[in-house]
Amino acid sequence: MKIVVGARGSTLSVTQTNSVINMMKNAHPHLDIELKTIKTKGDVLREASLDKIGGKGVFVKEIEKELLNGQIDMAVHSMKDMPGVLPKGLKLSYVPKREDYRDVLVLREGLSSLDKLPIGAKIGTGSKRRKYQLLRYREDLNISDIRGNIETRIKKIELENLDGVVLAAAGIKRLGLHKDLAHRIVYLDKEILLPSPCQGILAIEIRENDVKIEELLKSISHEKTEIQAKVERAFLKGAGGSCKVPVGAYCEIHSEKLILEGFLGTEDGEILIDKKLEGKKDSLEELGYNLANMMIKERDAK
Numbered sequence: 001m002k003i004v005v006g007a008r009g010s011t012l013s014v015t016q017t018n019s020v021i022n023m024m025k026n027a028h029p030h031l032d033i034e035l036k037t038i039k040t041k042g043d044v045l046r047e048a049s050l051d052k053i054g055g056k057g058v059f060v061k062e063i064e065k066e067l068l069n070g071q072i073d074m075a076v077h078s079m080k081d082m083p084g085v086l087p088k089g090l091k092l093s094y095v096p097k098r099e100d101y102r103d104v105l106v107l108r109e110g111l112s113s114l115d116k117l118p119i120g121a122k123i124g125t126g127s128k129r130r131k132y133q134l135l136r137y138r139e140d141l142n143i144s145d146i147r148g149n150i151e152t153r154i155k156k157i158e159l160e161n162l163d164g165v166v167l168a169a170a171g172i173k174r175l176g177l178h179k180d181l182a183h184r185i186v187y188l189d190k191e192i193l194l195p196s197p198c199q200g201i202l203a204i205e206i207r208e209n210d211v212k213i214e215e216l217l218k219s220i221s222h223e224k225t226e227i228q229a230k231v232e233r234a235f236l237k238g239a240g241g242s243c244k245v246p247v248g249a250y251c252e253i254h255s256e257k258l259i260l261e262g263f264l265g266t267e268d269g270e271i272l273i274d275k276k277l278e279g280k281k282d283s284l285e286e287l288g289y290n291l292a293n294m295m296i297k298e299r300d301a302k
Ligand SMILES: NCc1[nH]cc(CCC(=O)O)c1CC(=O)O
Pocket: 078, 079, 080, 081, 150, 166, 167, 168, 170, 171, 198, 199, 200, 201, 202
């Protein structure tokens, strides 16, 4: 049996997909498995605003078509880019171990701390979640809207004369950029910047009835990450996550006890809500949905 794995053409996507292929080869040494890159609308139009070209789905639609057609057998995505609802006939399978869940600030040469940034420093991000949380911590910051893949956004520090840009630590680490940039990277605690739900987690999308692939993928599953993915994705679905609404979530696991932290705002940033809820391992989705519902009620009552 030959397995074809789909990936977007970006360096990050190819790196992430190869890491999953290697995990599968380690677990099943004789597996015949290859990578196929597929250009998506999100990659072609990546300079345009995501809100305008159709939100989270733009990076995955073409890949999902090939999955449904049988041209590929599985696809590796960043879970935080996956819409809450998948096309009929597809599902997410097991997940490997999570990479660093935090956001980072990559600063221009010569700067090395968030608190010591000059008043009115110019920070690039296209994400409302990142923008509103940063402004809440340092209201003097000037947030400018930037787009593009990770490498492009780092280049924009110089090209657009920024003091820094906000990125996912997971992307920087997977590309191996964190070492060269170490002297100008600030890792942001979740108390300052709660990450996107499932940030740092890979999603493996397969056909719903493909028990063979599912069985193979079982070997790369990471238990804690499975729990976090279920809870945080349920929160995203409950919050009606689109990339227009600022949404953040992170689930901490303390043996039997789970602590889910959520962040939810309005598009204009006028209302921003933080809330925590405790739960247990026997009701993961419920924990995510319950916290999202509590927060939506609180927001809509304001
Ligand atoms: N929105 C784009 C995107 N999708 C996944 C990652 C990084 C990997 C991850 O978070 O899992 C990034 C880059 C970023 O947000 O800086």
